[in-house]
Amino acid sequence: MTQVIVVNGGSSSGKSGIVRCLQAVLPDPWLALGTDTLVEATPASMHGMDGGIEFGPDGEVTIGPEFRTLQAAWIEGVVAMARAGARVIVDEVFLDGAYSQQRWQKALGELRVLWVGIRCDAVVAAGREVARGDRVVGMAALQAEVVHQGVSYDLEVDTALAESMECARTIAAHVK
Numbered sequence: 001m002t003q004v005i006v007v008n009g010g011s012s013s014g015k016s017g018i019v020r021c022l023q024a025v026l027p028d029p030w031l032a033l034g035t036d037t038l039v040e041a042t043p044a045s046m047h048g049m050d051g052g053i054e055f056g057p058d059g060e061v062t063i064g065p066e067f068r069t070l071q072a073a074w075i076e077g078v079v080a081m082a083r084a085g086a087r088v089i090v091d092e093v094f095l096d097g098a099y100s101q102q103r104w105q106k107a108l109g110e111l112r113v114l115w116v117g118i119r120c121d122a123v124v125a126a127g128r129e130v131a132r133g134d135r136v137v138g139m140a141a142l143q144a145e146v147v148h149q150g151v152s153y154d155l156e157v158d159t160a161l162a163e164s165m166e167c168a169r170t171i172a173a174h175v176k
Contacts, residue, residue, distance in 0.1 A: 002175045003082050003111045005030070006090045006104060008151060009118030010143030011059075011135055012128040014159030014167070015091045018118060021168030022089055026175060031081065034091025038074050042067065059138025061095055072103075079107045093143060098150030116171055117148055117156035124160040 005022070009015045019032045039053060046052030051064035063071075082088045094100035101115070120128075125140035155174050157167040 001112060002087075002114050004079075004088050004090060004108060004113045005116060005171065005175065006092060006113055007116045007118050007171075008092045008094045008101070008147060008153075009120065009159075010093060010122075010125060010140055010145075010147050012125040012132060012140040013118045013120035013144070014128075014164055015118050017164035018157070018159070018167045018171070019089050019091050021165045022171060025165075025168050025172045026087075028087055030087040030089050032089045032091060033078055035093045036091070038071060041074075042070060046070075055136045055139070057136065057138075059136045059140070059142045061139065061143075063095065075104065075107045079109075079111070082108075082111050094147045094151055095143070097146060097148070100147075101151045112176075114155065114171070114174055115151075115153045117151065117153040118167075119148070119156055119158040119160070120144065121158075121160040 007015050007018060016034070016036070019034070023030055023032060042053065046067060048054050051066035053064070053067045054062040056062065078088060078090060092100070122141045122144035125144050129135045129137060129140040155171060157170055159167060
């Protein structure tokens with residue numbers, strides 16, 4: 001039985017909407033945790049500082065060693081919840097592509113994981129980014145492809161071609 005669903009995609013690709021729809025269509029309760037959860041949980045003093053997480057004016061995201069330490073602990077905490085019996089959907093942005101996935105794979109170990117790529121055309125994602133108003137403009141275009149480089153998926157969906165609920169139903173059909 002699938003214990004963890006990891007969805008990876010760039011900013012404004014539609015991950016959060018798909019995750020909410022997945023929670024609605026999956027028969028059992030699933031916790032939704034993601035990169036935004038982690039960033040919001042970090043102290044404001046770590047935002048924009050060396051060692052923390054910095055969002056550049058062009059949309060570039062820079063991760064420092066102090067943030068990486070917290071991120072590693074957060075990953076272990078998410079994995080511990082799954083090992084304790086919680087079903088978990090992880091909403092991620094693999095800024096380091098394959099290396100990001102490898103960190104998760106190592107931590108998840110023997111757990112049954114469904115790896116899902118959330119694709120979205122950079123122009124479409126950039127339009128969503130502007131409409132959202134809560135992201136640095138440029139982040140969506142920068143992340144649209146780089147987050148998928150070297151990453152292996154069980155399934156991919158494209159939110160430029162399908163609505164969130166349709167994508168969620170496609171993903172749910174692959175949950176065992």
